[in-house]
Amino acid sequence: MIKNLRGKALLIDPAQTKSTGFTREERELYGLRGLLPYDVAGIGKQIDRVLGSLRAKSSAIEKYIFLNALLERNQRLFYRTMIDHIEEIMPLVYTPTVGEACKEFAHIFRKPQGFYITPEDRGDIAAILKNWPEEDIRVIVVTDGERILGLGDLGASGMGIPIGKVALYVACAGIDPAQCMPVMLDVGTNNSSIREDPLYLGYPCPRIVGDAYRSLVDEFVHAVQQRFPRALIQFEDFLTPHAFEFLERYQDTVRCFNDDIQGTAAVTLAGIYSSCRITGKNFRDLNIMFLGAGSAASGAAELIVDAFCATGLTEAAAQKRLWFIDRKGLLTATSENIKPRVKAYAHEHAACSFVDAIEAIKPDVLIGATGVAGTFTETVVRKMAAVNDRPVIIALSNPTSHTECTAEQAYHWSDGRVIFASGSPFAPVQYGNRVFKSSQGNNAYIFPGIGLGVYASDARLVTQSMFLAAARILANIVSEQEIGDGAVYPALPRVREVSHAIAVAVCQVAKQEGLTDMNLPEDLDGYVRSLMYEPDY
Numbered sequence: 367m368i369k370n371l372r373g374k375a376l377l378i379d380p381a382q383t384k385s386t387g388f389t390r391e392e393r394e395l396y397g398l399r400g401l402l403p404y405d406v407a408g409i410g411k412q413i414d415r416v417l418g419s420l421r422a423k424s425s426a427i428e429k430y431i432f433l434n435a436l437l438e439r440n441q442r443l444f445y446r447t448m449i450d451h452i453e454e455i456m457p458l459v460y461t462p463t464v465g466e467a468c469k470e471f472a473h474i475f476r477k478p479q480g481f482y483i484t485p486e487d488r489g490d491i492a493a494i495l496k497n498w499p500e501e502d503i504r505v506i507v508v509t510d511g512e513r514i515l516g517l518g519d520l521g522a523s524g525m526g527i528p529i530g531k532v533a534l535y536v537a538c539a540g541i542d543p544a545q546c547m548p549v550m551l552d553v554g555t556n557n558s559s560i561r562e563d564p565l566y567l568g569y570p571c572p573r574i575v576g577d578a579y580r581s582l583v584d585e586f587v588h589a590v591q592q593r594f595p596r597a598l599i600q601f602e603d604f605l606t607p608h609a610f611e612f613l614e615r616y617q618d619t620v621r622c623f624n625d626d627i628q629g630t631a632a633v634t635l636a637g638i639y640s641s642c643r644i645t646g647k648n649f650r651d652l653n654i655m656f657l658g659a660g661s662a663a664s665g666a667a668e669l670i671v672d673a674f675c676a677t678g679l680t681e682a683a684a685q686k687r688l689w690f691i692d693r694k695g696l697l698t699a700t701s702e703n704i705k706p707r708v709k710a711y712a713h714e715h716a717a718c719s720f721v722d723a724i725e726a727i728k729p730d731v732l733i734g735a736t737g738v739a740g741t742f743t744e745t746v747v748r749k750m751a752a753v754n755d756r757p758v759i760i761a762l763s764n765p766t767s768h769t770e771c772t773a774e775q776a777y778h779w780s781d782g783r784v785i786f787a788s789g790s791p792f793a794p795v796q797y798g799n800r801v802f803k804s805s806q807g808n809n810a811y812i813f814p815g816i817g818l819g820v821y822a823s824d825a826r827l828v829t830q831s832m833f834l835a836a837a838r839i840l841a842n843i844v845s846e847q848e849i850g851d852g853a854v855y856p857a858l859p860r861v862r863e864v865s866h867a868i869a870v871a872v873c874q875v876a877k878q879e880g881l882t883d884m885n886l887p888e889d890l891d892g893y894v895r896s897l898m899y900e901p902d903y
């Protein structure tokens with residue numbers, strides 16, 4: 367919302383201020399003379415000042431606090447800095463620093479951001495949503511704080527996650543910050559150490575459960591339809607069973623998706639697609655093995671099956687290409703207590719250990735999503751390297767301390783032959799006379815582009831085909847040089863190019879699937895680009 371502000375009010379408005387960037391003419395016109403030092407500093411000079419102060423801070427959490435304060439003070443400067451220095455800033459605004467920021471939320475809190483809903487708002491959610499100052503909301507990121515990253519139940523302190531994801535939507539896809547809304551569904555916390563902290567800011571009760579919980583989520587989702595009918599709802603960091611439940615409940619009627627399931631699935635599939643560009647293998651022929659059967663792995667498995675089916679395989683044949691390992695070894699038709707979501711991948715096979723399963727099945731790709739460090743042991747990696755010239759290993763678990771194996775282990779144990787991607791970033795690894803730079807399977811390559819595409823096409827729903835298209839786009843955008851270097855994802859500074867391309871594809875899918883009444887413009891590329899917020903003075 368552009369307001370006609372002048373003087374001090376203009377100077378302190380985070381969306382409109384240019385601070386020392388106001389020109390002499392603007393200072394005269396808007397009553398700013400005397401309110402600013404003499405120098406007229408363009409955004410580039412201001413970024414230099416920001417980076418100088420940022421780099422002088424000694425800890426990541428101090429940098430987080432500094433950047434948050436900048437966002438509150440000068441939105442355009444914050445986002446320009448973030449976009450131009452994405453590799454440096456993203457880990458400070460999102461993982462891994464955001465985890466620490468959430469744990470410290472009650473202690474580092476400065477200024478309210480986002481929207482909070484508690485059980486005391488039952489019956490009033492539609493009414494209180496009117497308190498939000500913007501009218502045209504297009505992206506809502508909502509969490510209930512129960513499974514924040516690998517940190518568990520942080521209650522209302524999990525608000526750092528939707529705030530961080532909104533920053534990624536703006537920086538990575540150019541959604542206007544005024545059209546994004548972070549939401550905390552604060553239904554209590556079962557984490558007593560957080561709840562009993564005298565500074566805790568959330569609803570200080572144990573979590574509401576069962577119908578009381580579900581009906582509050584329902585009320586929120588329906589209230590959004592009334593107040594912000596064009597908004598996309600991104601569910602984030604809900605406990606896995608709730609994540610699946612809400613996705614199933616709303617995905618056919620509400621414009622929504624779950625990033626932990628669908629975003630992760632697309633980024634994983636993209637990594638597999640582009641690994642084929644390195645190995646020369648045909649995607650259709652791959653055998654893929656998973657360790658862990660939670661939301662990340664089972665979501666990825668479902669999208670990979672869709673991807674196989676798109677090559678002409680039947681669903682049954684596609685499912686046969688996927689294998690799961692649980693704590694007891696290979697999941698087979700005779701295993702006990704198989705989770706419903708992975709039943710289709712429990713094939714007829716003799717029971718065997720993880721390592722024997724690699725020997726017997728010879729998977730081309732091994733994916734870890736356990737959240738447990740060290741589960742890809744030296745024996746596992748060596749076995750993958752024994753059955754493949756170029757083994758593909760994707761260790762998704764975050765944060766770094768939970769990774770199935772490190773990049774260094776993967777390159778050393780495979781004699782430098784592995785194609786390695788991970789959930790957490792790793793520094794380059796020296797092995798022999800080569801330096802290997804592994805790839806980070808960051809969901810930020812996927813969800814911002816999905817959001818931009820849904821915005822641009824006004825698609826009524828978010829479908830699996832959109833994530834499938836996003837995975838293909840992401841894999842194909844990796845340059846020949848990057849492929850030659852063994853990378854399965856493009857360099858992070860290319861993320862806006864990726865989001866734009868994904869958004870264009872999402873528009874096309876929305877049209878093909880009859881999910882939009884819009885006639886797509888002839889210059890779809892230009893149209894999508896014209897929607898992207900480009901912070902500058």
Ligand code: NAD
Binds near residue numbers: 606658
């Ligand atoms: P989850 O809790 O739903 O699933 C974890 C699964 O691993 C469970 O099924 C559990 O039984 C299984 N498991 C644990 N230890 C095991 C072992 N030793 N052997 C076999 N199975 C084991 O969690 P999730 O949401 O699926 O996330 C898993 C991990 O993936 C987390 O660390 C998360 O941070 C990470 N993740 C990364 C990305 C990304 O980098 N793009 C995205 C989403 C999730």
